[in-house]
Amino acid sequence: MTVTMAEATETAQAVVLPEIADPSRVAPRDARQLSGLFFDQLGVLEEGTREYQYARNTLIEMNMSLVRFAAGRFRSRGPDEMEDIVQVGMIGLIKAIDRFDLTREVEFTTFAVPYIVGEIKRFFRDTTWAVHVPRRLQEARIHLAKATEELRTRLGRTPTVQELSQLMCLSVEEVNEARLASNGYSSSSLDAATGSGDEGEAALADYIGADDHDLELVEDFHALAPMIAGLDDRERRIIHMRFVDELTQAQIGEHLGVSQMHVSRLLNRTLTKLRTGMLTTH
Structure with missing residues (x-):
């Protein structure tokens, strides 16, 4: 059932939310306007009631386009990870809906996108390291990458540890620790192809390690x-x-x-x- 904005507004005055057959198919522009109506009623409905659950679930489905929009920033991660990224982004959307306050006079989209992006980034930070390292070093790796890029652009060469140390306000030992921790961010399978050997395609395991006699x-x-x-x-x-x-x-x-x-x-x-x-x- 398609609901026009005029019908939705008229229904809201009766404190009865419109029935939307497929909220996920509501256009983003209409979703922005309808969200205000649903949030208004969500604030007065009793939590746990069928009406409250309907309003909350409809808000989630109507605003799924925000998750797809935010997830698009991470498409370079590859198609295999996009499904996980969208699922994590949905968690951020739900948190935003539960914490949104109409009295702040802020558009819900403006409020929700940072929640969604933050949840996705937290997912990458906490789960994509090949080797577990402390949170302090995970964050230091991010600062190290930014500082390295900034100095490389400014100096036209790869910065030294001392230069990174000064920019990041860290000791040389801490910078070296962050660089060492960065090695744990990703890993390669020993069966990964590295090119063609004399007898066909070679694997990484063919070039590292040896038989221990x-x-x-x-x-x-x-x-x-x-x-x-x-x-x-x-x-x-x-x-x-x-x-x-x-x-x-x-x-x-x-x-x-x-x-x-x-x-x-x-x-x-x-x-x-x-x-x-x-x-x-x-």
């Missing part, structure tokens, strides 16, 4: 532990003195009261026993 030692140590435990006391003592205490065979012989040649034979026999056990295990 020491991991093999961990497996060897786990396999070796029960074998060492199976040696007799003298064999374990020789292994400990040679490879933990790093004593020479002559020094080991002095501790055991035997010749260096005898220590060499005992050590070779023990190592052969351990090596055979490792090969059998693998």
